[in-house]
Amino acid sequence: MRKIMRLELFLVVSALLGTACKPLSKVAGRNKLLLISFDGFRWDYDQDVDTPNLDQLAVDGVKAKYITPPMLTMTSPSHFTTITGRWVEDHEVVHNMMFNTTTNQKVPHKETLKRSEWWDNGVLPLWITAQDQGLKTASFFYPGGAAKYRGKAVNRVLLEEPNHKDDNETEWRQNINTVMRWFSEEDFSLVTLYYGEPDNVGHAKGPDHPDRKKIIQQIDRTIGYLREAIEQHHLNDSLNVIITSDHGMTTVKKRPQVDELILNKYLNLFQLASFEILDYGGFGIITPKPGKEQEVFDALSMAPNLTVYKKNEIPENFHLGKSERLPPIVVVADLGFNLNSRIIIYVNKGDHGFHNGEMDMKTIFRAFGPDFKRNFLSEPFDSIHIYPLMCKLLQIEPAPHNGSLTVTEDMLQHNGGSQNARLSVALLLSMLLFTFTTL
Numbered sequence: 001m002r003k004i005m006r007l008e009l010f011l012v013v014s015a016l017l018g019t020a021c022k023p024l025s026k027v028a029g030r031n032k033l034l035l036i037s038f039d040g041f042r043w044d045y046d047q048d049v050d051t052p053n054l055d056q057l058a059v060d061g062v063k064a065k066y067i068t069p070p071m072l073t074m075t076s077p078s079h080f081t082t083i084t085g086r087w088v089e090d091h092e093v094v095h096n097m098m099f100n101t102t103t104n105q106k107v108p109h110k111e112t113l114k115r116s117e118w119w120d121n122g123v124l125p126l127w128i129t130a131q132d133q134g135l136k137t138a139s140f141f142y143p144g145g146a147a148k149y150r151g152k153a154v155n156r157v158l159l160e161e162p163n164h165k166d167d168n169e170t171e172w173r174q175n176i177n178t179v180m181r182w183f184s185e186e187d188f189s190l191v192t193l194y195y196g197e198p199d200n201v202g203h204a205k206g207p208d209h210p211d212r213k214k215i216i217q218q219i220d221r222t223i224g225y226l227r228e229a230i231e232q233h234h235l236n237d238s239l240n241v242i243i244t245s246d247h248g249m250t251t252v253k254k255r256p257q258v259d260e261l262i263l264n265k266y267l268n269l270f271q272l273a274s275f276e277i278l279d280y281g282g283f284g285i286i287t288p289k290p291g292k293e294q295e296v297f298d299a300l301s302m303a304p305n306l307t308v309y310k311k312n313e314i315p316e317n318f319h320l321g322k323s324e325r326l327p328p329i330v331v332v333a334d335l336g337f338n339l340n341s342r343i344i345i346y347v348n349k350g351d352h353g354f355h356n357g358e359m360d361m362k363t364i365f366r367a368f369g370p371d372f373k374r375n376f377l378s379e380p381f382d383s384i385h386i387y388p389l390m391c392k393l394l395q396i397e398p399a400p401h402n403g404s405l406t407v408t409e410d411m412l413q414h415n416g417g418s419q420n421a422r423l424s425v426a427l428l429l430s431m432l433l434f435t436f437t438t439l
């Protein structure tokens with residue numbers, strides 16, 4: 001009789017424990033996460049170059065055929081979608097440059113990285129959500145990392161110096177060493193690490209230039225270095241790594257192959273527009289003067305090699321239309337056509353900002369570490385789904401987001417850390433139970 005009562009009591013206690021211990025069991029199986037972004041790494045950049053380390057990653061981990069960035073295919077908007085899991089219309093980082101359509105103020109990209117008022121629009125990035133749940137996080141040059149969100153800063157932030165050289169391989173390795181120390185000596189759980197290549201080379205030389213292949217080989221060596229560093233810091237079994245990017249790159253079409261676009265040929269920008277950002281790749285925004293919206297729209301509709309949208313008629317699957325910041329007119333050029341305003345000042349040989357359905361805008365996804373399957377080739381998916389995957393890996397409660405874990409969870413080992421931990425708690429309890437009942 002007493003024995004049975006004790007058994008019942010114990011069952012109740014263990015049921016209670018089961019709930020109460022959840023956070024504990026979670027911590028026990030939690031691995032660390034490094035998110036690396038190589039800006040402008042087109043999905044197929046490794047296919048015409050020898051990349052032994054990237055190839056080995058595909059064997060040791062997960063490779064997606066390619067992934068699709070959000071509209072718009074630009075550095076800050078896309079990176080912020082990855083780290084928030086929200087569409088651009090929700091997070092409102094609608095350009096690399098902060099702007100004000102009333103004052104005509106435009107802040108350059110590097111400067112914008114420091115301006116919280118551009119980034120902090122009510123949507124919380126992963127760093128802050130993870131910190132709120134007790135984890136230590138850091139941003140190494142990652143866009144949005146230097147802003148404050150609801151007054152909160154990321155635990156540790158490094159921001160690129162002005163005139164920072166993007167392609168210094170020695171510095172790339174030093175940065176990896178730094179990040180490894182943060183993980184192994186200071187117990188950071190999440191670090192996001194950003195590299196400005198191969199975007200720079202892609203713009204300056206074009207995606208087909210031999211120098212683009214060289215920088216991909218430099219990236220490949222860096223990934224080899226990363227894997228050695230992980231081993232030296234004894235992080236093989238506790239660090240998951242995701243390697244991705246924000247968009248692809250396409251060759252800019254120039255004379256005599258095509259007639260380059262100069263929008264002022266189709267509408268008098270000075271007379272019809274009060275604000276514009278053109279001359280910035282394949283994506284443009286225009287605020288017509290009061291009452292001139294239809295005139296601007298009609299004039300641009302006559303222009304070749306681009307699509308003009310009224311903001312309230314933007315296709316829903318762009319997930320841009322609800323943005324308050326976007327001006328009333330949005331222009332997307334056909335692949336390879338840059339949107340020049342008055343003269344062709346844009347000397348880039350490669351560019352992005354084009355429709356995310358274009359293969360040239362697609363980008364990469366690789367992952368490896370204790371929670372990932374080996375030799376797993378994933379079908380293509382939207383970059384928005386990286387966010388819930390990262391939350392799952394870190395075992396934190398995600399903030400509201402637009403991604404879906406079902407898209408990416410197949411790439412995870414079935415008995416990942418958390419399940420192992422829960423399993424051992426259950427095992428422990430049943431052993432205790434056995435001891436009690438046989439007393």
Ligand SMILES: *[C@@H]1O[C@H](CO)[C@@H](O)[C@H](O)[C@H]1NC(C)=O
Pocket residue numbers: 100101102103
């Ligand atoms: C733009 O600047 C004006 C004048 O300084 C200011 O009133 C307005 O709030 C600014 N708009 C935005 C969206 O920041």
Ligand SMILES: *[C@@H]1O[C@H](CO)[C@@H](O)[C@H](O)[C@H]1NC(C)=O
Pocket residue numbers: 165168169170171174
């Ligand atoms: C590259 O980075 C290393 C380490 O930070 C530095 O010592 C070196 O001067 C840099 N090289 C160039 C060309 O900037």
Ligand SMILES: *[C@@H]1O[C@H](CO)[C@@H](O)[C@H](O)[C@H]1NC(C)=O
Pocket residue numbers: 227228231236
């Ligand atoms: C760690 O991973 C590397 C591959 O990057 C492998 O060569 C090494 O054997 C692993 N070390 C351990 C201790 O598992």
Ligand SMILES: *[C@@H]1O[C@H](CO)[C@@H](O)[C@H](O)[C@H]1NC(C)=O
Pocket residue numbers: 258304305334
């Ligand atoms: C650009 O537009 C012109 C005029 O409509 C057209 O003839 C040409 O085929 C277009 N070019 C491309 C590459 O689509």
Ligand SMILES: *[C@@H]1O[C@H](CO)[C@@H](O)[C@H](O)[C@H]1NC(C)=O
Pocket residue numbers: 086087090319400401402
């Ligand atoms: C994206 O997620 C937010 C937050 O849950 C939600 O308000 C919004 O409606 C979602 N957007 C779409 C297109 O589903």
Ligand SMILES: [Zn+2]
Pocket residue numbers: 040075199203352
């Ligand atoms: Zn770029």
